[in-house]
Amino acid sequence: MTPVRQTIKFDKKLLDKDAIKVVHNLIKAGYDAYLVGGCIRDLLLGYEPKDFDIATNATPEQVHKTFKRSRIIGRRFRLVHIMFSARKFIEVATFRAGKVKTSNSGVVVRDNFYGSLEEDVFRRDFTVNGLYYDLVNSQVIDYVGGLDDLKAAEINMIGNPKERFEEDPVRMIRAVRFKVKLSAQFELELSKSISSNAHLLANIPPARLYEEVIKLFHNENSIEVFNELLNFGLLKHLFSQTKESLFINAALENTSKRIKSGNSVTPAFIFAVFLWSAFNLRVVVTDKKNKPRLEIMINAAEFVIKNQTQQVMMPRWLSTRVKDIWLMQYQLENCNPKKERDLISNQRFRMAYDFLVLRSQSIDLELKNKAEYWTALQN
Numbered sequence: 602m603t604p605v606r607q608t609i610k611f612d613k614k615l616l617d618k619d620a621i622k623v624v625h626n627l628i629k630a631g632y633d634a635y636l637v638g639g640c641i642r643d644l645l646l647g648y649e650p651k652d653f654d655i656a657t658n659a660t661p662e663q664v665h666k667t668f669k670r671s672r673i674i675g676r677r678f679r680l681v682h683i684m685f686s687a688r689k690f691i692e693v694a695t696f697r698a699g700k701v702k703t704s705n706s707g708v709v710v711r712d713n714f715y716g717s718l719e720e721d722v723f724r725r726d727f728t729v730n731g732l733y734y735d736l737v738n739s740q741v742i743d744y745v746g747g748l749d750d751l752k753a754a755e756i757n758m759i760g761n762p763k764e765r766f767e768e769d770p771v772r773m774i775r776a777v778r779f780k781v782k783l784s785a786q787f788e789l790e791l792s793k794s795i796s797s798n799a800h801l802l803a804n805i806p807p808a809r810l811y812e813e814v815i816k817l818f819h820n821e822n823s824i825e826v827f828n829e830l831l832n833f834g835l836l837k838h839l840f841s842q843t844k845e846s847l848f849i850n851a852a853l854e855n856t857s858k859r860i861k862s863g864n865s866v867t868p869a870f871i872f873a874v875f876l877w878s879a880f881n882l883r884v885v886v887t888d889k890k891n892k893p894r895l896e897i898m899i900n901a902a903e904f905v906i907k908n909q910t911q912q913v914m915m916p917r918w919l920s921t922r923v924k925d926i927w928l929m930q931y932q933l934e935n936c937n938p939k940k941e942r943d944l945i946s947n948q949r950f951r952m953a954y955d956f957l958v959l960r961s962q963s964i965d966l967e968l969k970n971k972a973e974y975w976t977a978l979q980n
């Protein structure tokens with residue numbers, strides 16, 4: 602198969618210097634190496650890529666030998682991380698070939714045959730993610746029509762959607778994420794396969810879904826992502842206790858705004874918002890006269906969080922923060938004036954206060970005065 606090769610010179614400022622170094626050093630060592638995947642997609646769209654991935658015909662051992670500060674990592678597939686600082690590394694993957702082997706439950710068990718670039722392309726998920734960049738000749742290499750699909754804003758699966766979703770159900774939520782990110786369309790077959798295979802997400806380990814969930818909602822279009830997940834029947838396999846609400850809309854809109862203006866966001870806020878109504882429901886049904894309020898709330902929080910972690914993992918630090926946000930709502934609503942200063946100086950005050958404000962603007966309008974009271978108190 603001959604690929605389309607299109608000469609495109611990207612703005613040097615948008616290319617990661619370290620990624621370029623890695624490609625050049627691999628080539629110097631006698632291997633082939635290309636930039637690949639999301640970074641090429643984003644560059645072509647004029648976005649600044651989040652990360653730069655590299656694909657090569659060198660084996661992980663050969664890559665590791667070429668770079669002093671590198672290590673082989675491997676869960677599903679062995680990759681090499683080349684370290685540039687304590688926090689920054691470039692990921693290099695060896696071309697792969699062959700079918701992904703999955704167990705009966707749909708978990709990938711074997712995925713490690715090395716291959717050529719041409720074979721590697723067909724293991725990638727969507728055509729818009731299947732583009733390679735040849736830095737030496739400044740050419741995009743396209744085997745799958747990704748360049749055309751990017752222009753037409755279409756998300757197309759490489760291969761048969763049903764088979765590829767069965768092979769790896771996480772691709773369904775990736776599809777939704779890219780659809781929204783690119784303001785793109787799905788072709789009909791792909792759209793139908795998502796609706797009919799949504800239940801397969803139940804087979805994915807919660808830890809893997811945690812990473813994907815963060816990518817879903819930590820971006821500027823999280824409301825659209827939420828609505829698409831709902832439409833395709835995917836949301837209930839990620840957050841079975843979550844229903845659409847004005848509060849969720851307000852919170853996602855707020856997250857998008859914060860990201861647009863460069864403010865920090867934390868997944869704790871998203872999880873606290875998504876699970877808030879389930880938490881309240883649990884408080885109501887377990888509320889017995891003789892039990893202390895705090896105990897009821899802690900038990901309810903633990904119950905809801907435990908349910909959630911069956912689907913999407915919540916690391917300990919995250920669930921602790923979610924609990925803090927919830928328990929502080931009660932304190933913010935019923936604070937003894939003598940304790941107000943203590944509460945404001947609490948490390949978690951800001952998050953809990955933001956949460957209260959959003960409630961007061963969406964589902965708990967009667968809290969407006971309370972929210973304003975706390976706003977004034979901080980000034």
Ligand code: ATP
Pocket residue numbers: 637638639640651652654724725726727730731769771772816
């Ligand atoms: P972003 O970085 O914006 O999340 P991305 O496309 O770079 O998007 P990554 O998870 O970084 O996503 O993956 C890099 C590339 O690896 C993808 O572009 C795609 O070619 C391939 N890929 C990732 N996940 C899968 C998957 N589940 N199935 C097939 N190919 C995948």
Ligand code: MG
Pocket residue numbers: 638639640651652653654
């Ligand atoms: Mg990426």
